[in-house]
Amino acid sequence: MSDTNNNNSGGFAKTTDFKWFGIGAIVFILxxxxxxxxxxxxxxxxxxxxxxxxxxxTLKATHIKLTIALLATCVVFFATEAVPMPAVALLIGLIQxxxxxxxxxxxxxxxxxxxxxxxxxxxxxxxxxxxxxxxKRVGMLVVNxxxxxxxxxVIGILLGTAIPTAFVGEHAVxxxxxxxxxxxxxxxxxxxxxxxxxxxxxxxIAVGCMIGGPMSPTxxxxxxxxxxxxxxxxxxxxxxxxxxxxxxxxxxxxxxxAFLLPILFKPEVDxxxxxxxxLKKDLEKHGAMTVQQKxxxxxxxxxxFLWITDKSLVKDILGFSxxxxxxxxxxxxxxxxxxLTSWKDYEEKVSWGVIVLYAGCISLGxxxxxxxxxxWFADQIMMMVAPLGLNSGIGLVILMCVIGAVLTNLMSAGAxxxxxxxxxxxxxISSGTNPVLVGVGLAIATSMAYWLVIGTxxxxxxxxxxxxxxxxxxxMATLGWPAALLALSAIVxxxxxxxxxxxxxxxxx
Numbered sequence: 425m426s427d428t429n430n431n432n433s434g435g436f437a438k439t440t441d442f443k444w445f446g447i448g449a450i451v452f453i454l455x456x457x458x459x460x461x462x463x464x465x466x467x468x469x470x471x472x473x474x475x476x477x478x479x480x481x482t483l484k485a486t487h488i489k490l491t492i493a494l495l496a497t498c499v500v501f502f503a504t505e506a507v508p509m510p511a512v513a514l515l516i517g518l519i520q521x522x523x524x525x526x527x528x529x530x531x532x533x534x535x536x537x538x539x540x541x542x543x544x545x546x547x548x549x550x551x552x553x554x555x556x557x558x559x560k561r562v563g564m565l566v567v568n569x570x571x572x573x574x575x576x577x578v579i580g581i582l583l584g585t586a587i588p589t590a591f592v593g594e595h596a597v598x599x600x601x602x603x604x605x606x607x608x609x610x611x612x613x614x615x616x617x618x619x620x621x622x623x624x625x626x627x628x629i630a631v632g633c634m635i636g637g638p639m640s641p642t643x644x645x646x647x648x649x650x651x652x653x654x655x656x657x658x659x660x661x662x663x664x665x666x667x668x669x670x671x672x673x674x675x676x677x678x679x680x681x682a683f684l685l686p687i688l689f690k691p692e693v694d695x696x697x698x699x700x701x702x703l704k705k706d707l708e709k710h711g712a713m714t715v716q717q718k719x720x721x722x723x724x725x726x727x728x729f730l731w732i733t734d735k736s737l738v739k740d741i742l743g744f745s746x747x748x749x750x751x752x753x754x755x756x757x758x759x760x761x762x763x764l765t766s767w768k769d770y771e772e773k774v775s776w777g778v779i780v781l782y783a784g785c786i787s788l789g790x791x792x793x794x795x796x797x798x799x800w801f802a803d804q805i806m807m808m809v810a811p812l813g814l815n816s817g818i819g820l821v822i823l824m825c826v827i828g829a830v831l832t833n834l835m836s837a838g839a840x841x842x843x844x845x846x847x848x849x850x851x852x853i854s855s856g857t858n859p860v861l862v863g864v865g866l867a868i869a870t871s872m873a874y875w876l877v878i879g880t881x882x883x884x885x886x887x888x889x890x891x892x893x894x895x896x897x898x899x900m901a902t903l904g905w906p907a908a909l910l911a912l913s914a915i916v917x918x919x920x921x922x923x924x925x926x927x928x929x930x931x932x933x
Contacts, residue, residue, distance in 0.1 A: 444506030448497045452519075456493030461485050468800040484796070487525050491797035494519050495843060498788065502839035510777045513784020520791055534787035538749035539652035543645050544779045545752020549724060550592040551773035552759045554600075556720045561713070562588060567604055568704055572697035574621070579682045581605070581628045585882075586636030586674050590643040591728065594633035598882035601629045602889050604703065609891065611699035618692035622891035627900055628685055631874075633882035635677040635908075638670040638868040641748055642731065645782050646837040648748065650867040653789050653845045657859060659932050662735035663748065669864050669926075672919045676911045684903055689896070720764055727755035785842030792846040802850035816855035817928050818921070821865050822913050824848045828869035829909055837870035837880075858930045865916060872908045874901035 461482075469484035494516065501512045517535065520526035526534070562584070570580025581601060589597045605625035612618050637643035641651055641663055651661050713721070730738060730751045739745045746754070759765045792798040806815045814823045824844075831840045845866065852862040873880050877887045877894045886892065920926050926933055 438505060438508055440508070440511075441504065441506040444500065444504040448500040448506060451500055452493045452497040454493075455496055456490045456523075459489075461489050464803070465489055465800055468796050468803065472796045472799065487523075487795045488797045488800050490519070490523050490525060491791055491795045492801065494788070495792070495797070495801075498839075499843060502843070508777075510780040510784075513781045513787075516784045516788045516791075520787070525795060526791055531787065534790040535783040537652050537783070537786045538655075538747040539645075539648040539786055540779060540783045541747070541749025542642075542648045542752050543749075543782050544774070545749060545754075545756045546592075546642055546648075547774045547778065548756035548759070548765075548770050549727065549752060551769065552720060552756075552765045553592060553724065555765060555769065555773070556717050558717060558721060558724075561717075562600070567608075567700065570700075572695050572700045574624075574691050574694050574696055575682070575686055577608070577696060577700070578624065578628050578686060579678070581625065582632040582635070582678050582682055585629055585632030586639070586678060589633045589636030589882075590639035590670075590674070591724075592642075594637060594644070595881035595885060597636075598629055598633050598885040601632075602626070602885060605629060606889060606891070607703060608696055608699045611702055612693055612696055615698070616693050619891075620689050621691040621693060622889075623896055624685060624689040624691050626886040626889055626891045627689060627896060628681075630880065630883045630886045630897075631681050631685065631900070631904065632678075634871050634873065634880060635674050635681065637871045639667060639674040640670060640731075641666045642752075643670070644837060644867075644871065645778070646841040646867050646870050649782060649785055649789070649838060649841045650845055650863045651748070652786055653841075653849055654859060654863050656790065656793055656846075657849060657853065659859060660735065661860065661864070661933075663731040664735070665933055666864065667732075668924060669920055670868060672915050673868055673912060676915065677908060680907050680911060681904065684907065685900070688899055688903065716764060719762060720759070723755055723758050723762070723764075726758075727751055730754070782838055782842075785838060788842050789846045793850075798846035798850040799854070801847045802854055805847070806851055806855065815851075816857050818861075818917060820851065820855060820857050821861045821916055821928075824851075824862050825865045825869040825912055825916070826909060828866040829872040829905070832870040832873045833875045837873065840870045841867055853931075856929050858926060858928050858932070860930075860932055861916065861920060861926060861928060865912065868912060869909075872905055874905045874908070 465488045466481065466485040469481045469488060473479040473484045474481060498512060498516065501507045507515070517531045520531055521528060566580050566584030567577065570577045570584075585597050585601055605628075606622075609618065609622040609625055612621060637647070641647045641661070647666065651666070654661055730746065731748060734745045734747070734751060756770070760767065809815050809820075809823060812819075814820055827844065828840055831844070845863065848862050848866055849859045851857075852859040873883070875898060877883055877897055883897065887894070921928055
């Protein structure tokens with residue numbers, strides 16, 4: 425489901441649903457307080473902390489149980505949105521504080537992570553691009569270049585949404601393409617009734633946004649979360665390294681969906697020449713780019729360049745890397761220093777609730793690792809999948825991709841990564857499987873929220889256009905979702921392992 429919100433409030437404007445809040449509280453009390461601590465948790469605490477003579481193993485085992493209870497409660501809240509999401513993020517820290525799991529000064533550190541800076545900076549960058557209309561220029565340019573054939577326009581929209589989604593929030597990308605698609609449909613529908621054309625164009629926008637996010641670390645908060653979790657295990661994933669893994673998924677799925685979508689939603693017309701001609705005239709009315717627009721674009725290009733070279737050129741010059749978050753914030757500050765935007769713009773256009781939410785997710789992942797809860801949880805799953813031969817290697821990677829692809833249709837992509845990210849990384853390490861394969865595979869799989877209207881912000885935006893129904897997403901997902909899983913599985917084996925040479929039993933690239 426969604427990584428971000430359409431505006432400054434969106435889903436964050438919801439108030440507490442006390443029925444589901446009560447269920448979540450009962451789950452926490454039952455698991456964390458009433459049930460006895462399992463022997464396996466005590467054994468895990470002894471394994472992890474027994475060598476430290478000052479450690480209270482019984483207390484450490486209790487902390488594992490409380491952390492598992494916190495996870496279960498967060499799953500309830502994330503899945504039902506019973507509690508405002510920022511409140512859940514802050515509750516994660518409060519539970520740690522009130523039950524003595526984490527010291528107050530350490531809790532603050534768990535919320536302060538480069539991934540949080542990255543999310544904040546990326547939202548600010550995207551807000552500035554939208555403010556100056558650069559998003560609309562890109563959308564019109566894509567349609568102008570795509571030609572007039574319906575299938576070529578579908579391919580153009582897929583690529584035109586996928587590529588910017590790798591760098592800008594998908595809600596902004598979807599919002600800029602919906603008016604263009606509506607214009608193409610409306611202008612064509614005047615002469616030839618073509619309801620299926622409207623459905624095809626809208627579904628194409630949603631799908632393009634979904635397949636573009638995995639391409640780069642900036643393509644979704646889930647990617648930043650996973651990079652943060654991998655960093656906690658001492659594994660640095662650079663911008664270029666992520667793109668080298670993610671770009672093939674975007675390419676393959678663009679080809680697959682360009683073939684599938686016109687079959688599933690066969691349009692009434694094969695050529696949109698008249699509509700495209702009118703849109704070209706509209707593009708000409710915008711005139712040349714202004715000095716301010718050029719400066720906004722130049723700063724964004726600088727940010728992307730620094731993201732790409734952070735682990736190489738930047739590190740060689742400065743002696744250290746700036747991190748994805750540091751670079752994103754640099755771009756946001758430059759926009760203010762050059763007078764292109766103001767702090768008030770950021771206050772109004774940036775969803776600060778999203779930032780708080782993912783800060784909480786980072787904290788959840790941190791406490792999962794430090795208490796040993798992720799290691800214990802990983803052991804339980806490993807025992808269940810061992811008889812199937814899926815407890816290590818490529819089998820484990822693909823299994824985690826399937827789990828991620830299922831869960832992302834039940835809760836947000838970021839929440840899915842936050843909940844099971846530390847667990848699957850511990851599973852990978854304990855089984856001798858490369859955590860990079862498992863972690864990046866999971867993050868990409870959480871982009872497959874194909875089944876529901878509320879699956880992603882892009883899906884909700886195109887649905888609001890009135891050109892399609894909820895069953896259209898189910899129809900698309902019936903073939904698209906398994907195709908995406910098959911494509912990702914093939915990419916893991918053929919591209920990541922055999923072409924990129926990532927060792928399945930290693931610890932990095």
